[in-house]
Amino acid sequence: MRIRSLLLALLLVVVGVSATAAAYQARSGDADERITEAAAADAAEHTVTLRNETDSHVWVGSTANTDGSLPLTELPTLAPGQSATVTIPERSGAGHWRGTLFARQGCTGEEGTTFHCAVGDCGPFADRCSLGEQPVGLAEFNFDTADTAAPWYDVSYVNAVSVPVTITPDGVAPPENGGECAEAGCPGDLLSACPPENLTREQGTGKPLxxxxxxxxxxxxxxxxxxxxxxxxxxxxxHDAEAGNQVVRQCSKCTGLTVTFHGAGAAR
Structure with missing residues (x-):
C-alpha cells in the first residue's frame, strides 16, 4: 500500500513537471514569435513616395550607383495630383541602395523603341531607365543598412534644374530649424532664376523646360x-564643402521619404 502511494505521488510529480515544461515552451514560443516579428519590423525596407504636384504628367526615372545597388524597375507614371510608393531594395544585392529618382517630362513615342522624353530622357522605356539621364534635377539617396545614421538624402541641381524637388522624411516631425530629418530642396519657382543663356525652352510655345x-x-x-x-x-x-551649407540631410528615425515634384509656381 505504501509503495503504491509512493508510485502515485511520483506519477503526479512527473505529470506536473511535464505540464510546466509544456507551458514554458508555449510561452517561449510566443516570445520567440514576438522577437521574430520585431526583428522583421526592424528589417523592413524603407519606402519612397513620389508625388506629382505639377500641371502635367511625370514619368519617374531612376539610376542606381554601380556599387551593387539594384536598379529600380516598374516605376510609375503620375498624372497631376497622383502619388505612388516604391520600396527601396536596400537589403538586397550589396546590402545598400544608393541612387537617384527624378521627373521625366514631355514623353512621347512607342514603348521600347521610339519612346523618349523632352526632359530627363534615359532610354526607350516608360517604367525604367536603360541609359544615364539627360541633365535634370535629382533626388539623391544613400540607404545603407550598415550605417546607423542612414538614410542620407539631398536634392541636386548640379547638372540641371527643371521642376522643383523636395524630399521630406515620413513618420517623424520635421525640425523647425534644420538638422536631422529636415526637408531637402525648395518648392518655389526655380526656372525663373535661370540665366537666359542656360535655359532651354519648348519649341513652339516658348515654355521654360x-x-x-x-x-x-x-x-x-x-x-x-x-x-x-x-x-x-x-x-x-x-557645394557640400562650403561653410554653413545645408544641402545634405540624414534621418535614421524615418520609415521612408516623400519626393515631391512641384509646379513651377509652387510656393510655401
Whole structure:
C-alpha cells in the first residue's frame, strides 16, 4: 500500500513537471514569435513616395550607383495630383541602395523603341531607365543598412534644374530649424532664376523646360542664382564643402521619404 502511494505521488510529480515544461515552451514560443516579428519590423525596407504636384504628367526615372545597388524597375507614371510608393531594395544585392529618382517630362513615342522624353530622357522605356539621364534635377539617396545614421538624402541641381524637388522624411516631425530629418530642396519657382543663356525652352510655345549648369565643378552665375533661390539643394559639385551649407540631410528615425515634384509656381 505504501509503495503504491509512493508510485502515485511520483506519477503526479512527473505529470506536473511535464505540464510546466509544456507551458514554458508555449510561452517561449510566443516570445520567440514576438522577437521574430520585431526583428522583421526592424528589417523592413524603407519606402519612397513620389508625388506629382505639377500641371502635367511625370514619368519617374531612376539610376542606381554601380556599387551593387539594384536598379529600380516598374516605376510609375503620375498624372497631376497622383502619388505612388516604391520600396527601396536596400537589403538586397550589396546590402545598400544608393541612387537617384527624378521627373521625366514631355514623353512621347512607342514603348521600347521610339519612346523618349523632352526632359530627363534615359532610354526607350516608360517604367525604367536603360541609359544615364539627360541633365535634370535629382533626388539623391544613400540607404545603407550598415550605417546607423542612414538614410542620407539631398536634392541636386548640379547638372540641371527643371521642376522643383523636395524630399521630406515620413513618420517623424520635421525640425523647425534644420538638422536631422529636415526637408531637402525648395518648392518655389526655380526656372525663373535661370540665366537666359542656360535655359532651354519648348519649341513652339516658348515654355521654360530645363536650366542646364554650364560647369558643374565650379561656381557660376547658374550656381549663384540657384543657391539664392534654394539654399537647401546642391547647385554645384562641391557645394557640400562650403561653410554653413545645408544641402545634405540624414534621418535614421524615418520609415521612408516623400519626393515631391512641384509646379513651377509652387510656393510655401
Amino acid at each position: 530645363v536650366c542646364v549648369n554650364p560647369n558643374r565643378d565650379a561656381k557660376t552665375a547658374y550656381s549663384e542664382a540657384l543657391t539664392r533661390q534654394c539654399p537647401r539643394a546642391y547647385a554645384w559639385s562641391r
